[in-house]
Amino acid sequence: MLKSPRKFVKPVTKWVFEINWRLTGLIIPLVLFFIFFSLHYSSTSNGFNAFYPVQFLLRLPFASEDDRGSNKEELLRSKIAVCLVGGARRFELTGPSIIENILKEYPNSDLFLNTPLDSNTFKFSLLKFAPNVAAVRIFHPEPLPVNESHVRVLTAHNSPNGIQGLLQYFNLVEGCLTMIKSHQQKNNFTYDWVVRTRVDGYWNAPLNPQSFVPGKYLVPPGSSYGGLNDRLGIGDLSTSTVALSRLSFIPYLDSAGFNNLNSEAAFKAQLTTQNVTHVARRLPFCVVSDRRYDFPPGRFGVPVAALSSPGPLSGAKCRPCTAVCKGLCVETVMESVEREWSWTEWENGTLELCDAHKEWESGWEKIFDQVVGKKLAHARKRIESMEIGDCVKDFHKLRKRSVYWSAPPVDEICTLGLSPS
Ligand SMILES: *[C@@H]1O[C@H](CO)[C@@H](O)[C@H](O)[C@H]1NC(C)=O
Ligand SMILES: *[C@@H]1O[C@H](CO)[C@@H](O)[C@H](O)[C@H]1NC(C)=O
Ligand SMILES: *[C@@H]1O[C@H](CO)[C@@H](O)[C@H](O)[C@H]1NC(C)=O
Ligand SMILES: *[C@@H]1O[C@H](CO)[C@@H](O)[C@H](O)[C@H]1NC(C)=O
Numbered sequence: 169m170l171k172s173p174r175k176f177v178k179p180v181t182k183w184v185f186e187i188n189w190r191l192t193g194l195i196i197p198l199v200l201f202f203i204f205f206s207l208h209y210s211s212t213s214n215g216f217n218a219f220y221p222v223q224f225l226l227r228l229p230f231a232s233e234d235d236r237g238s239n240k241e242e243l244l245r246s247k248i249a250v251c252l253v254g255g256a257r258r259f260e261l262t263g264p265s266i267i268e269n270i271l272k273e274y275p276n277s278d279l280f281l282n283t284p285l286d287s288n289t290f291k292f293s294l295l296k297f298a299p300n301v302a303a304v305r306i307f308h309p310e311p312l313p314v315n316e317s318h319v320r321v322l323t324a325h326n327s328p329n330g331i332q333g334l335l336q337y338f339n340l341v342e343g344c345l346t347m348i349k350s351h352q353q354k355n356n357f358t359y360d361w362v363v364r365t366r367v368d369g370y371w372n373a374p375l376n377p378q379s380f381v382p383g384k385y386l387v388p389p390g391s392s393y394g395g396l397n398d399r400l401g402i403g404d405l406s407t408s409t410v411a412l413s414r415l416s417f418i419p420y421l422d423s424a425g426f427n428n429l430n431s432e433a434a435f436k437a438q439l440t441t442q443n444v445t446h447v448a449r450r451l452p453f454c455v456v457s458d459r460r461y462d463f464p465p466g467r468f469g470v471p472v473a474a475l476s477s478p479g480p481l482s483g484a485k486c487r488p489c490t491a492v493c494k495g496l497c498v499e500t501v502m503e504s505v506e507r508e509w510s511w512t513e514w515e516n517g518t519l520e521l522c523d524a525h526k527e528w529e530s531g532w533e534k535i536f537d538q539v540v541g542k543k544l545a546h547a548r549k550r551i552e553s554m555e556i557g558d559c560v561k562d563f564h565k566l567r568k569r570s571v572y573w574s575a576p577p578v579d580e581i582c583t584l585g586l587s588p589s
Contacts, residue, residue, distance in 0.1 A: 237378035237449075246360035248277035249302070249351075251344035251412070254367035256288035258456045260551035261488075261536060262370045263294045264544045269371035269452070270363065271298050278302035278359075280351070282344045283367065284309035284336075285576055290585035291551055293562035301566065303347045306575035312339060317422045323430055326393070328459075334431055338414035345412040351572065362408035364401045366455060370486065372479055372540075373452035381447050385411050385439060388482035389448035390512035395432030396439065396446060399455055399483030403444075410442045411435070450513060452479050454486035461485070463523040464493075464501045470510045471501065472524035476539040481519065484512040488536040489522035489529055497521070556582045 250270055271277060281304045283289065289306060312335045324330035344364065352358050361380055379386055385403040387396050401411050410417075417438045421429070426437050439446055454473050461470045473484045474491035493501060498521060502514040512519065529535075533552075537545035550558075559582035567573050575581065 237376075238380040238382065240377045243274060243361075243377050243380060244276055246276070247357065248274050248361045248363060249280055249348045249359040250274075250277045251280045251282070251341075251348065251362060251364045252367055253282045253340045253344050253364070255284055255286055256291045257368055257458070259288065259291040259294065259367055260548045261540075261544075262368055262456055263291065264297070264547040265371040265453075265540070266365070266369060267294070267298050268543070269374045270365065271300075273374040275299045277363070278351070280344050280347045281305065281367075282340055282347060283307075284340070285581065285584070287585045289581050290554070290559045290563075293554070293559050293566065293582075294547055294551065296562050296565040296569065298569075301570040302351050303572035304566070304570045304575060305343065305347060305572075306581065308576070309336065312336065317419050320427050321418050321422050321429055322434065323428045326430055335415065337431065338418075341412050342415045345409065347572070359405055361402065361404060362412070364408065364412060365453075366399060368456050369400070369453040369483070370456050370475060371453045375451070379449055379451060381449075383407075384445050384447045386449055387446050388451045390482050391432075391484055391510060393430055393432040393509055395430065395434065395436035397448075397483055398432050398435040400451060400453070407444050410439060410444050414438070450480040450482050452481070454479070454481040454484050457485045457487060458528070459485070459524075460526060461524045463521070463525050465505055465510065467504060467506045468509050469505065471505060471512065471519075472522045473512075474520040474522050475536065477520045478518050480513075482512055484519070485524075487522055487524060487528055488532040488539065489524070490535065491520035492523045493521035554586060556586045556588060559586055 252266070271279060277300065279295070279298050279301045281292065281295070281301075283292070283306055285306050285308055292304075292306075295301060295304075311332060314331055314335065318331055318335060322331050322334050324334075327333045329336070341364065345362075348359065348362060363375070379402055381402075382404070385401060385407040387401055388399065389397065391397045391399060401408070403411060414434070418434075421434065421437055421441070424437075424441055426434075429437060454475065454477075456475070457472070461472055463472075465471045470485055472489075473481050473486040475486045475488045476491065477486070495517070498514050498519055501521060502511065502519070505511045533548070536548065540548075560578055563578040563581060567575075567578065
């Protein structure tokens with residue numbers, strides 16, 4: 169004899185309903201928790217942080233109203249300029265992380281690139297993957313005139329290329345502001361935010377909305393070298409105008425009596441004399457560097473982070489390496505490093521150190537690929553095996569996508585870095 173299937177169906181549905189009613193109070197918060205959690209996880213290229221939601225909830229009550237930053241929906245509706253400055257150097261490692269964690273995180277943002285031409289410039293072909301490109305400026309570097317005002321205000325100490333190097337850097341940063349203002353004027357609008365960042369920054373997590381603080385200029389803590397960490401800055405148009413006018417403020421600092429300033433100290437002087445308040449907030453990027461530094465670093469030495477450190481590293485120097493110093497070792501090393509100089513936040517396992525007194529270790533490519541995952545490893549290999557033809561094709565695509573373009577011929581850029589096969 170066959171039983172009617174309805175006899176089974178009814179009790180089962182009833183059971184499901186009962187459970188549903190009883191658990192609704194629990195299920196809704198759980199679902200919300202997991203949506204939030206998975207959104208965060210999926211948008212994080214690398215850092216898997218199971219405590220993120222907990223940390224997030226714990227942090228809210230302690231943040232004051234105007235220090236809390238902005239909310240994502242609001243930011244997605246606003247106008248954001250992302251200013252990228254510097255030489256291409258290791259852009260095959262850093263570029264894709266910038267695209268994922270800044271540009272794609274804020275797909276409404278416009279990219280402005282200001283960079284001197286060299287044999288690595290071809291690596292910018294990767295920017296064909298960027299969501300919006302407003303302006304690309306690639307220029308033949310030329311020495312800038314140095315006058316007494318510059319010599320009085322600035323110091324060549326600790327700058328690899330002396331005062332000329334500082335002026336080149338200031339010019340690069342200020343040039344980005346000029347590009348932004350020209351784009352605004354041509355299109356009759358103004359940006360709400362300017363994110364100023366570096367070509368050599370490697371990001372291991374998304375730029376979060378709390379980093380946009382109304383009315384203040386945001387800088388990362390640490391790496392302050394007697395002034396303010398100038399490896400990244402975020403602010404509205406008026407604070408950014410002060411922060412990015414690095415070259416044109418020198419005569420002003422001169423007449424205000426400042427002298428012997430390094431880049432960070434000049435940056436601080438520039439903000440304070442203009443009454444721009446700054447706020448420090450940790451940010452998930454490090455500056456990938458080929459430079460060698462003694463290990464362990466002395467009081468005024470430079471700690472070099474392993475690129476695999478969980479972070480946030482707030483712009484500390486880094487390279488892909490097998491970390492030689494973790495946990496207690498980091499504590500010992502970092503407690504001897506001068507806080508007002510190269511020090512960076514290290515507590516709770518965020519920082520692991522390389523012995524960077526030699527060149528990058530052999531096999532660093534494999535280390536890098538493992539840390540960053542498939543997508544970024546693929547971009548690195550794409551550049552490693554790039555041929556002139558690929559470069560030219562990609563650059564033409566980038567050029568088509570860029571509203572403003574000022575650069576040497578694409579063939580010149582590609583042959584400068586890649587030898588014909
Ligand atoms: C130095 O050059 C800057 C332009 O870079 C100019 O604004 C300033 O007036 C000059 N200062 C002196 C003392 O010549
Ligand atoms: C620019 O925008 C303003 C208001 O948004 C408008 O009044 C003005 O006519 C515009 N100018 C041009 C040249 O489109
Ligand atoms: C900054 O504030 C001081 C004191 O309130 C004031 O004297 C000075 O003019 C201000 N400077 C600027 C550039 O606004
Ligand atoms: C490290 O963790 C402890 C305990 O959770 C916390 O009190 C402290 O603020 C953390 N330090 C940093 C720098 O985040």
